[in-house]
Amino acid sequence: MPYVNIKVTDEGVTADQKAKLIEGATDLLVNVLGKNPETTIVVIDEVDTDNWGIGGESVTVRRQRNQ
Numbered sequence: 460m461p462y463v464n465i466k467v468t469d470e471g472v473t474a475d476q477k478a479k480l481i482e483g484a485t486d487l488l489v490n491v492l493g494k495n496p497e498t499t500i501v502v503i504d505e506v507d508t509d510n511w512g513i514g515g516e517s518v519t520v521r522r523q524r525n526q
Contacts, residue, residue, distance in 0.1 A: 460498045461488050468518055469505035477503050 463484045481501045488494040508518035 460500065461492070461494050463488070463499070463501045464504065465501065466504045466506055468511055469507050472503075472505065
């Protein structure tokens with residue numbers, strides 16, 4: 460039973476985009492590893508940019524600096 464966890468920043472990912480991510484990740488495991496789509500689990504976690512860090516600072520700070 461494959462388990463895929465996709466983490467994205469919480470910036471307006473639509474329900475349609477999430478559905479496509481779930482479908483695409485499932486299809487990838489079916490096509491590459493021959494996994495059963497009925498037992499493939501995909502979870503999408505949306506993380507606030509204050510809680511996502513790159514290079515020692517939050518994504519929020521990085522984006523504010525680059526504006």
